[in-house]
Every structure is written in structure tokens, then in C-alpha cells.
Amino acid sequence: MQEPFETPVLTAGDSLVLRPAELDDAERFLNLAAANIERLSHALGVWDPPKTVEDRRKLMAEDLKSVQNGDRHWWMIESEGQLAGTIDIHRIYYRVRQGFVGYWLGAAFTGRGIMTRSLQAVIDWAFTERKLIRIEIQSSIENRASCAVPERLGIRRESIRRQSHIVKDQTLDMASYAAFANNWPPEPPEKTTTDKNDLSRRRDSAATSHRI
């Protein structure tokens, strides 16, 4: 096992701070999740979250073990001092230097670009300091708001993993987005030879139809 890598405080603009999750966040975290349980359950498949602060603390202590082991980096997102949501990099594979990002916001904090800026800050750090080479984000193709977050940063959809997730007995097709350290921020793709050939074929056929 590699030495755990400390999770730093990250800033993402004037009023947005990403702070490492800690046990004492249990109560605020529970309250924010409880106020948003309908939409979070739908998006994340969390059907039986803890109901008391004590139970939340126990679960949080469990979750923080993967942080202590270095398999995860987990942040609380604070907007103007208020807990707005959370973002993490989980399932970090040391050997191949990659991980997966997950996120959610309280409804009152959506529509302001908070998650787009948070994702950008997390990926900037993961590539430059943490030296990961690949970050993946998976989202149900029907969850447009979630897919839009990586798309806004120019991160491209790599595949659709059909029926790869189940929420409340419903199978979901998951879009997989991938960001790469050697193309960050992402440049648009170069045209392939096939694209160029297609274009010239289309020009030829247009010329032909003009002759007719």
C-alpha cells in the first residue's frame, strides 16, 4: 500500500471552499441530506440513510476509513460559509493512477455553477498535485444536470455502460466521462482521417448534385 495522501483545502473562486470531510460534519451533513432526500435517493439510490446524528457519525467514521487508507479524497463544499454539498474522488487505484468522482448539492445551491467550479478544482488538484492520470465520472444518461457538469468543462463522454447500475429495481444506462492529465483542460478532438475523407466525399457528392 502507498502512503496516504493528505486531502487539502481547495478554493474555487471567492466564496467557494472545498474542505476535507471530518467526523464533526456529521450533523450538518445529515441535515442537508435529509432536506434533499427525495432527489438524492432518486439520483444516487440512497434509500435508507441514517436518521440520527449518532448513526450518521458511525457511518461517517466508516466512510472516513477509506480516506485514511488513501483510497479516497472527500470534501464538503462550502458556499459563503454554508454547507452546499459534497464531492469526492473514490476508488483510487494507485498502480494505474486513476479514480472516480461523485458529487451532489442541496437544491438551494444548484443553478449557480458551484459543482462545475468544484469539479474543476478537484481535477486540477488531482492531476497537478496528486498525479493521477485519469478521472472518470459516471452518471445516468437520464440525469441531464449531472451529465452537464463534466460537459461544461469540455470533458468528453467516453462510453455508455448499458444497464450497469440499479436504483430501486430500475436498471440505468450510465454515461462515462473521462478527463486526462495529458489533455487538461481538454482540447477539442482533432479531425480523424475518416472525418476528413467523409467531408471530401460529402463535398464531391454536393458537387455532383449541383451538376445534375
Ligand SMILES: CC(C)(COP(=O)(O)OP(=O)(O)OC[C@H]1O[C@@H](n2cnc3c(N)ncnc32)[C@H](O)[C@@H]1OP(=O)(O)O)[C@@H](O)C(=O)NCCC(=O)NCCS
Ligand atoms: C448534479 C448536480 C450537482 C448539478 O447541479 P447544477 O446546479 O446543475 O450544477 P452547477 O453547480 O455546476 O451549476 C450549473 C448551473 O448554474 C449555471 N451557472 C451560473 N453560473 C455559473 C458558472 N459560473 N459556471 C457554470 N455554470 C453556472 C449554469 O448555467 C447551470 O444552470 P442551467 O442548468 O440552468 O444551465 C445537482 O443536480 C445534484 O445534486 N443532483 C442530485 C445528485 C446527483 O445527481 N449527483 C450526481 C450523480 S452521478
